[in-house]
Amino acid sequence: MAITVETLDKLERRITLSLAADVLKNEVDARLKKLARTTKADGFRPGKVPLNVVAQRYGYSVQYEVINDKVGQAFAEAAQQAQLRVAGQPRISEKEGEPTDGQLQFDAVFEVYPEVSIADLSGAEIERVTAEVNDAAIDRTIDILRKQRRTFAQRPAAEGAVDGDRVTIDFEGKIDGVPFEGGKAEGFQFLVGEGQMLEAFEKAVRGMKTGDSKTFPLAFPEDYHGKDVAGKEADFLVTVKKVEQQNLPELTEDFVKSLGLADGAVESLRADVKRNLEREVKFRVAARNKAAAMEALLKLVDFDLPQSLVAAEGDRLLEGARADLKARGIPDADKAPIPAEMFKPQAERRVRLGLTVAELVKANNLQAKPEQLQAHIQELAQSYEQPAQVVAWYMSDRQRMAEVEAVVIEGNVADFVLSKAKVTDKVMGFEELMGQQAAA
Template sequence: MAITVETLDKLERRITLSLAVDVLKNEVDARLKKLARTTKADGFRQGKVPMNIVAQRYGMSVQYEVVNDKLGEAFAQAAQEAQLRVAGQPRIAEKEGGPVEGVLQFDATFEVYPEVTVGDLASLDIERVAADIDDAAIDRTVEILRKQRRTFNQRAADEGAQDGDRVTIDFEGKIDGVAFEGGKAEGFQFLVGEGQMLEAFEKAVRGMKTGESKTFPLKFPDDYHGKDVAGKEADFLVTVKKVEAQQLPEVTEDFIKGLGLADGSLDSLRADIKKNLEREVKFRVAARNKAAVMEGLLKVVSFDLPQSLVAAEADRLVEQARADLKARGMADADKAPIPAEMFHPQAERRVRLGLTVAELVKANNLQAKPEQLQAHIQELAQSYEQPAQVVAWYMSDRQRMAEVEAVVIEANVADFVLSKAKVTDKSLSFEELMGQQG
């Protein structure tokens, strides 16, 4: 039987589904009989409960299940016969008037995937970056390793706090003479000159001695994360309880062995650091270049988006935001009132790129090959102490493998687009690359 597909809007379609009442009744009866075998009721042995009681107890829910199952089967068959690429879930509603000649009819309204046409990739101008590891980057990493293992000794009473020192303070801030939430603490520690506090706060504490108190004004930035105080000026009273000078360990053989390098040589340490930095640079460069490719692709595609996919992606972003709030310690984060509408522009961009990437993959055979997946996992595992366990961790989970596959496919697409586009190569310093969001 030919399926009639009605076009309602750009991507919206409607078809009519028919279910025979006698078929539904037979299926409901069959399921109720199966339920009756295990049903228990007062005064009856298991499996001996009369069918009228079973039907009274479970009839409505079983009928609902049967109708849903049969509608799902009918819709899938109709979509296949009409050769429709359905996007998202259909909205199904029963037609008014009840059964006609023993048949129930339903309207299924849904969206289809758009025809995605990718424009001329050769017209794209894309900047491709690269970066190398120099000795200065290795030196800075050595200093970071030293700072991670530093100790602190209390300064003399007449010595003021300097950059790198750890200070212990009591403080209280007030706005227009009124204390505000989060503006008071006792025994609070921070490292001077390392950006842990607002610059004006650090400047005021720098040079203060143990036992010294000071009152100073501080204007919160307009974009400060605490919205109640953003853009406002507060007066802070600070009392320094302790000032401790940092003691950085020397880069000795024992220090290097403590980092897991058995021979304890400086050459081995620098070689190991370089290898790790090169891995990090490779991932960041790839992310930066992939972002440039994706931005370019948006310029050569134009098609309508299935709003059901956009809504689903926006909902996913809302759940991701709630999970982030929960990770930050927010109580009842899973109930946070986050409107999906605020994520719609981001969701539209993601859906458009996802459909574009899928079209490029299909048209140019850019699927992830098994050896590419294996190589990517091996590379990820190298930054861990037991790479084999990490490889097994990825390989044992289908969802994790799907995430790896998505990364490899995007890399294939990026390489393909770069091979077609007009590319300008740019060399970045290590600092420039690490300062960028990849």
């Protein structure tokens, strides 16, 4: 039987499905009889409940279940016969009126996947970055390791606070003479010169001695996270209760051994740090170049999106946002009034990119190869103390392997795009690549 597919809108289609009423009735009766074998009811032995009682209690739900199953099966067969690539779930509704020739009629409204056409990749312009780990980066990382193990001792009373010192202060801030929420604390500690406070605050405390007090103005940035004070100027009164100077451990054999390097040699420490940094740099460079390739790829496509897929992706993003709020300890995160519309642009971008990537993968055989998956997992595992256990952890779970496969495929696509596009190479400094984390 030929299937008639109506076009309702860009990607929206409709198919009318016909199901024999007697077939549905027979299936409902069969399921009710099967259900009667285990149904319990007052006044009847198990399995002896009359069929009309079972039908009265469960008839509607069984009929609903049967119609869903049969209509779903009929839709799948019709879509396959019509060679349709269905996006999302169909919306199925029964046509009103009595059965025609013993047939019940159902309308299935659904969307199909768009035809994805990608413009010539040679027209894309992409900046590809490279970066190297130099001695300065290694020195900085070792300094961070030393700071993580530093101790503090009280600074002499005659000496003021300098960068690296830990100060304990009382403070109170006022705007137009009025205290504001979060503007007061006692026994508050922070490290001078390490970006834990606004620069103007640190500048005021720098040089103060134990027992000193000072009043100073502070202008909050326009983009300050505290919306009530952003862009406003406050007056702060600060009293220093204690100033402690830091003591960094020396690069001794014992210090190196405490980091897990058995020979205790500084050269071994530097080599280990370099390996770790090179691995991190490799991942960051790949991620940056992949993002650039994907951005260029999006500029080469223009097609309609199945709104069912956009809505589903928006729901995932919304759930992810709620999970993030919950992880941060926000009460009633699952009920937070987060408008779904705020995720629509991101959802549209992700769906468009996903369809584009899928088209490139299919057309150019860019699927992940087993050896690529193994190599990626091995590389991920090298940053852990027991790599073999990490490899086994990935290999034992399909979901984790699917995530690895997605990353590898994206890498294959990025490499393919970069091989075809007009590429400008740029050497990026280590500090610029690592961003704020390098300055931690």
